[in-house]
Amino acid sequence: MATQKKTSGKTGNKSVVNAAQKDTAKDAQQQATEPTLHQQVGRGSHETQRFGEIVSRPHGLDTKVAKASVTALNQVLADTITLRDMYKKHHWQVVGPTFNQLHLMYDKHFEGQAALVDVIAERIQVLGGISLAMAADIAEETKIPRPPRGREPAAVQLSRLIDAHTLIIKEARELAEKASDAGDSGTDDLLVSDVLRTNELQVWFLSEHLVAASPV
Numbered sequence: 001m002a003t004q005k006k007t008s009g010k011t012g013n014k015s016v017v018n019a020a021q022k023d024t025a026k027d028a029q030q031q032a033t034e035p036t037l038h039q040q041v042g043r044g045s046h047e048t049q050r051f052g053e054i055v056s057r058p059h060g061l062d063t064k065v066a067k068a069s070v071t072a073l074n075q076v077l078a079d080t081i082t083l084r085d086m087y088k089k090h091h092w093q094v095v096g097p098t099f100n101q102l103h104l105m106y107d108k109h110f111e112g113q114a115a116l117v118d119v120i121a122e123r124i125q126v127l128g129g130i131s132l133a134m135a136a137d138i139a140e141e142t143k144i145p146r147p148p149r150g151r152e153p154a155a156v157q158l159s160r161l162i163d164a165h166t167l168i169i170k171e172a173r174e175l176a177e178k179a180s181d182a183g184d185s186g187t188d189d190l191l192v193s194d195v196l197r198t199n200e201l202q203v204w205f206l207s208e209h210l211v212a213a214s215p216v
């Protein structure tokens with residue numbers, strides 16, 4: 001009787017072990033084929049590189065130099081994203097006899113700024129940094145004053161955009177010089193050829209609208 005019990009106990013344990021092995025195999029199969037969702041609230045939520053940290057990249061620059069350029073570029077990025085979005089706000093909200101002209105120009109400039117955002121952000125990644133991205137973070141970092149939610153007259157819109165451009169232009173010139181001095185020619189070139197040139201051209205288009213028209 002005792003032997004029988006022992007034997008059935010062994011068989012029972014064996015079947016429990018087999019069932020557990022099958023479960024493990026099934027779990028592994030599911031893990032390989034099913035998406036693991038909601039990781040932002042689970043154990044899988046973790047950063048692989050924290051903001052501000054620099055990882056090594058084969059760009060041949062000293063880590064200190066790369067870090068300084070990443071910090072500078074993130075400031076230009078925050079301001080460029082803000083200016084880009086201000087263009088869309090004004091594209092939607094513009095009124096007055098020059099509506100169509102400004103509406104179209106604002107959208108064209110928006111596209112130019114959106115292209116800049118991408119090259120700046122990717123330069124930061126090239127250097128081994130992490131680029132700012134989300135609106136809440138941009139709002140905390142930008143130096144451009146926050147415009148009101150409501151509509152403003154066309155001349156005030158133009159003035160606000162010009163001030164934002166001037167801020168970025170000064171910033172780009174200063175940071176380009178620092179990048180050049182540090183030997184980071186790629187960042188220097190991006191800040192001059194892309195950021196500076198685009199902003200200088202766009203601010204010229206805007207400022208011509210604020211010249212008082214004189215009858216011939």
Ligand SMILES: [Fe+2]
Nearest residue numbers: 091092103107
């Ligand atoms: Fe539109």
